[in-house]
Amino acid sequence: MSFNEKLHQIQQQYLQSLPSTLQQINTLAQALLTPAPGTEQLKSLSHLLHKLSGAAGTFGLPALSTKAAELDQRLEAILLARPASGSSDHERLRLKSDLDALSEFVVPADLPERPESSFNPGKNGQTLIPEIWLLEDDVALGSALLTHLQAFNFKARLFTSFADLLRAYDKAKPEVLILDVLLGNEGRSTDCMLESKFLENSSSRVIFISAKDNFQTRLQAADLRADAFFVKPLDIPKLITRLEQVLERLHAPPERVLIIDDDELLVRYYQQLLTDAGMLVHVLNQPERIKETLEHDCPDIILMDLEMPGIDGQNLAAVIRQYDHWLGLPIIYLSAEHDPQRQLLALNQGADDFLIKPVTDEHLITAVKSKVVRSRQILDLMTKDSLTGLLKHAAIKEAVRREWGLAKRKGEAFCVAMLDIDHFKQVNDRFGHAIGDEVITSVATLLRKRLRGTDVLGRYGGEEFVVVMSRCDADTAAKVLDDFRQRFQELRFSAGAEQFSATISIGIAEYRPGTNIDAEALLVNADKAMYEAKKTGRNKLVLG
Amino acid sequence: MNELVRVMYVEDEPDIRAVAKLALEVVGGLTVELCEQGDRAVAQAENFGPQMILLDVMMPGMDGPSTLKALRERPLLQNIPVAFMTAKVQPHEIEHFKSLGAVGVIAKPFDPMTLSQQVRDLWKKTEVAS
Structure with missing residues (x-):
């Protein structure tokens, strides 16, 4: 050798x-997710990072070496700063998220002659990359779908044969597979067997496309754990909306839990337990700081001891309920109280559930998760439009006001944009309201995909949308939204056998620091600019 | 001037050991003895008789600096030049390692193609000094 x-x-x-x-x-x-991470754990972490920085470069991964060294230094700074921490909360979480992204630096530098030998993240079946893979042997349909997926900013790959997909699957796993496969008696049975076997072992979510629409085929798709089932001819916008929902469920943010209990050991135990279950846990030691803590940590749920020295849990719950804003925040009491009468009394004081100590691990995790899911659903129902998932009229107006206050204080520019679908009434009249709804949903989905995560989106009225773009001047906003406008007009909608496209008119109003314009006036100006766009030909963008 | 032939490398990571051995033997033409932990280094060194010893700094159990100390306590090994292999190569860190009695520091990650040259350069420096 x-x-x-x-x-x-x-x-x-x-x-x-x-x-x-x-x-x-x-x-x-x-460990970095907890306010006071264990020193031992951090030292082991530092040790691993140090080893990695010292070795990766030797094996052709210099970027990984450099990044590991940088992260190790930052970790050591955090270790040194303890126990006088507190100010480092932000850096702690930033370091955590950078550590999570460490695998992105696994970039081979000097192995050009062996592209196949590069790092193989799929090997242990753990690492999922946020990608959509498409298996479609009808090349025309495949590339149409691919174009749409990419227009919506998805990282998508097209495979025309199952064998190709299998080969690639050895190296990396996508988050979602969209498969046009031959189910039931449609195709050769060996293919079917292979596909079912593959899907049983795959960790990706699956969406099926089928030429047949019958109960048998649908049942088989359900049996293969499909998240969705679409029949040809394919309604692409509908498929993309569904894809968004699948991904949203995958990426639900961690539950934020606030624990209020004086038993330090128990608190630490709960904290570890819930953190291990993927939640973000904060602990409140000083009940008098409840308002600041709620404002700062924005918990989804509170776990509270009923009997604490100096303060009664019931009273603390009652204090929380005095604020309108936290009327809906779920509170679960943890208590050793066995008297059912007193338990009921406690529930009457504004709590949502009552868990008797000792609580089993599973019980606690399930209780917290299910309560958070419900309360998030209710919150969404209150503030979000059911068709698009964007903020409702009142909530988006509130968002403009909030951003205005923030920008004024910080002396930053921001933009408000008003968007309106052109000739929307004609779409509804010609193709029906169901198709009209689809066009509206596509605007929402494309906005979400093309704009930054920090931009706030709302459905202002029927076919009218408002976008709030923080820390952004008019030129930048115009560039982003005009790109959106062009991509939107390229989308193809189908109504029966007929295909059509739609356009959008956009008006932008800019808040410049130092000016006297208020939130209300910004919305009016954006609206005026949008009407100017309509008047002067539609499918265009006007700066107000 | 003596030719450098026999080198011992103490390192706990198996992959790094393997690549260093390959680099020093094949590229550098050296005879290499590998050792996987600090507390075995003394016995192995007395047995093998290296002209130079390379020490990883961060090892479980006995780390690089403690191993150096243990080596220095043995009459047979007292004068053998020792270099540290480490990712910590800030000037003050290098100074610290030298103050412990090392002839120099080889930065990690090392390049397998040039490692033997780096080792030889350090060797020449000690030869000139003595």
Whole structure:
């Protein structure tokens, strides 16, 4: 064996052990989510990072070496700053998220002659990349779908044969598979067997496209854990809306839990338990700071001890309920109280549930998760439009006011844009309201995809939308929204056998620091600019 | 001037050991003895008789600096040049390692193609000094 071959062999060994090292780092990094992470855990983490920085470069991964060294230094700074921390909360969480992204730096530098030998993240079946894979042997339909997916900013790959997809699946796993497969008796049975077997073991979400629409086929798709089922001819916008929903469920943010209890040991235990279950946990030691804590931590739920020295849990709950804003915040009492009468009394004082200590781990996790899901659903129902998931009229107006207050204080520019679908009445009249709704949903989905996560989106009225773009001047807003406008007109909608496209008119109003214009006036100006766009030909953008 | 032939490398990571051995033997033409932990280094060094010793700094159990100390306590090993292999190569860190009695520091991650040259350069410096 030559030197190069031997070197390559050792490199391969190292690359194979890398996923488990990165996994260990991720596991240890969980500690950074707690306000007072254990020193031992952080030291082990630092040790691993140090090793990684010292070794990765030797095996052709210099970017990983450099990043690991940088993260190790930041971690050491956090270790040094303790226990006088508190100010480092922000950096702690930032470091955590950077550590989570460490695998992105697994970029081979000097292995150009062996592209196949690069790091193989799919090996242990753990790492999912946010990608959509499409299996479609009808090339015309495949590329149409691919174009749409990419217009919506999805990272998508098209495969025309199952064998190709299988080969690629060895190296990486997409989050969602969209499969046009031959189900039931449609195709050769060996293919079907292979596909079912593959899907049983795959960790990706699945959406099926089928030429047939019968109960048998649908049942089979359900049996293969499909998240959605679409029949040809394919309604692409509908499929993309569904895809968004699937991804949203995958990416629900962690539950934010606030624990109020004086038993330190128990608190630490709950904190670890819930953190391990993927939640973000905060602890309140000083009940008198409840208002600041709620404002700062924005918990989804409160776990509160009923009997604490100096303060009664019931009274603290009652204080929380004095604020309108937190009327709907779920509160669960934890208590050793066994008297049912007193339990009921406590529930009457504004709490949602009552768990008797000792609580089993599973019970606690399930109680918290289910309560948070429900309360988020209710909150969404109150503030979000059911068709598009965007903020309702009142909520988006509130968002403009909030952004205005913030921009004024900070002396930053921001923009408000008004968007209106052109000739929307004609779409409704010609194709029916169901198709009209689809066009509206597509505006929402495309906005979400093309704009920044910090931009706030709302459905202002029937076919009218408002976008609030923070820290953004008019030119930048115009560039982003005009790109959106052009992409929107390229979308194809189908109504029966007929295909059509739609256009949009946009007006932008800018808030410049130092000016006297208020939130209300910004909305009026954006509206005026939008009407100017309508008057002067539609499908265009006007700066107010 | 003596030719450098025999080198011992103490390192806990198996992949790094393997690549260093390959680099020093094949590229550098050296005879290499590997050792996986600090507390075995003394016995192995007395046995092997290296002209130079390379020490990883961060190892579980006995780390690099403690291993250096243990080596220095043995009459046979007292004068053998030792270099640290580490990712900590800030000037003050290098100074610290030298103050412990190391002849120098080789930065990690190392390049397998040039490692033996770096080791030889350090070796020449000690030869000139003595």
